[in-house]
Amino acid sequence: MLGSRVADALSGTFGVGALNAGAFTKPQQVLDVNDVEQTIVQAGLGDCLTIALMSTTELWIWMQGMDAGTQPFQKLLDDAPVALNLNTLDDKLSEFYEKVARQTVTWWKDAKERVTVSPPEAIVQHDLWLYLLGAYADRAKVKQEVKIGNGRADLIFTPDHNSDSSAVFELKVTRDCHTPQPGTTTPTKIGLNDNVKWAVSGVQQTHAYRDQEKLDGAFLCVYDFCAGNRPEIEKAVQNAAIQLNVIGRRYWITASNEEHRKDRFPLLAPATSAPPAVNGDGTATALPGSIVQPTTPSAPSSNKP
Template sequence: MKNFLGVGRNTDLPDDVRFLTSVTQLIRKRIDQGEVSEQSPAIFFLHPQPLDLSGSRETSQVWMLDNGLRGVSGRMWFVNKTASNGTAVHLDPDEDDEQLLQLAVNELEAGHVPAVVFDARTPTPETRYYPEGLANADNFRFIKVFGNLITLEEVFVVIDRLYEQQLCTPNVQQKAMALWEKADKHFTSSKAEDLIQGVLRAGLTGHFPGCDVKAEQPQASGRLDIEIEEASPFDRSQITRHVVLELKVLRDFGSTGASVSDRENDDWTRSGVEQAATYRDERGTRLAALCCFDMRVEYTGDSCFDNVRDLAARLSVELRSWHIFASSKAYRRAKVS
C-alpha cells in the first residue's frame, strides 16, 4: 500500500508536484477499478478554495476522493495538493471538448492553475498535465501513469533540464538553495549535495508521478542517494525498482576555502561507482548510475571519470557529469569553446 499513501507522502515537495503525483495515484486506482467512460474527461485543478458558482452548475463536495472508489469522469475536480478532498463540477455530456475548455478558462476562471486531464474515452486512457493551466493549452505533456520500464536516458533527459533551469549558474539557482559559499572564490556550500539531491528528487517525481522517488534510503552498506521505484497497480506488493542514482559533488575548495586535491576527487568518484553498484545489487534495482556535479574551477567535461571508466564498465554503472559554473561568464565561455 505504500505507493498509494496520501497526506504523508512527499510532504517536502512543492505543491504542484504533490498535486500531480496525488492525481496520478488516483488515476492509477481508477484504471485499476476498470474506469472506462463515454462521458467527458475528468479534469483536475489545483484549486482547493471553495467555488461560488451561484447555482449555474451542479456541484458536490467530496471527502476521501483519493481512495479511488468514486468514478471521476464527467466532472471538473477542484482539489487540494493531496487530491484527498475537493469540489466536483458536473459536466453536461453534450458539451464538446472545446466547450469544456471555455468553461474552465472563462466561466470558472481556472485557466491559470496546474491541471491534469484524464480521458477514459480513448482505447487506452490518456493523461495530460498542463503545468501552466488550460489557458496555455499548447503547453502540456503526456503522463506515463504506469506500465513501461524507465531507462537511464529518460532520467538523464530530466536531469539535463533541471541542470539548465536550476543548477548550472548562480543566476538560475534559487536564493534559498545557493550552491556556492563564495562563488567568486569557488568556495562550495557544505550543503551542495543535499541541495542538488532536493532539486533532482522534485524534478524526477514530477516527471515520473506514477513512481516513488526516494532519497536517503538506509541499508547495510550505507545510504543510497536517490532511487526510483514503482508499485504495480494490479498487485501493489509487486515493486519494480527502476534506477539507483549515486550523487557526488567534485570541488577544488570546501565551504571555508580548504583545498580539495585531485586525489580526493578521484577517490570520491571511485567510491561513487562502488556505492551505486552495491546499492543496486542489494536493492534488486534494474539500473545504476553515478551522477557527478563538477564545481571545480576548470571545465573538463567527462574527464572526471578517467580513473573509473574500466571499473564502471565492469560493474555496469552508467557515468554522467554536469559542470556547475560559478558565473554566467564562465558558463558562456564553456559553451562557445
C-alpha cells in the same frame, strides 16, 4: 495558478502550498504572468516549490521557486504511454542538469570564489529528489537516504509497474575547496587527486546498492563544481564504472553566465591571414578557398642611364 485560459473552469484562481509555509490563497483573480509573480513575491514564497496548472493537461513546476531564475519543467497530464526505462531516467538526469543545475543562484555560496553552499551533496540530492517526484510521482516511488545492507543509498527509484525500470542514484560532489565553517573565512583547498578518489569511490557504492536491492540500473552522478571543466574526474569515473556496469555521469557546474557561454557557445579561433607565396615567375600561389588576382611581372630594372 489554476487555469491559464478563460475557458478553464478555475481560470484565475491562485493557490500556493509549501512544506515550510502552510498554504497561501489569493481570492482575487490574477490576470497575467506578472500578476502571478508579484503575488508570489508579496506572499514571501519566491524561493518555494511552485506548481502551476496551466491547463487540464499540463503542469509547470519551478523546483527552487521563481526567484532562482531557472526554467520550469513541464509535466504532461495526458494518458499517452511513455516508456520508463534506464534511457528515460538518463534523459531526465540531463534535463535536470540543463534546467536546474546550470545556474549560479542556489548551489553557490560565493560563485566568484567557487565556494558552494554547505552541505552541497544534500542540497543537490534534495533538488534532484523533488525533480524526479515532480516527473514520476504518479508512476514510481522516489525515496531518499534508504538504509540497506551496504550502507545508505542517496535515492532509490521504484516504479509501480514491473514493466518499468528501477534504479539507484548515488551522488558525489567535487569542488575546489570546502565551505568555510561559521567563524572562519578561509576556505580549505581540495586537490584534484582527492576529488578523483572521492568521485570514483561512488562506483563501488552504486554497484553494491543495485545488487543488494536487485534493481535494474545504477547511476553515479558526479556534480563537478571545480574550475576549468577538466577531464580527469570524468575519465576516472568512466574507467571504473564500465567494469561494474554502472552508468557514470559527470555534470560540470558553471559559476557565471560568462563561463556558461564559453562552455556552450565557444568562439571560433580568428582566421590568420598570411600573405600569399610568390612563385619564381612572379605569380602568387593561391591559398585554399582564396582568390588571387593575376599579377603582371614588372620589367627588369636597367642600370643603363
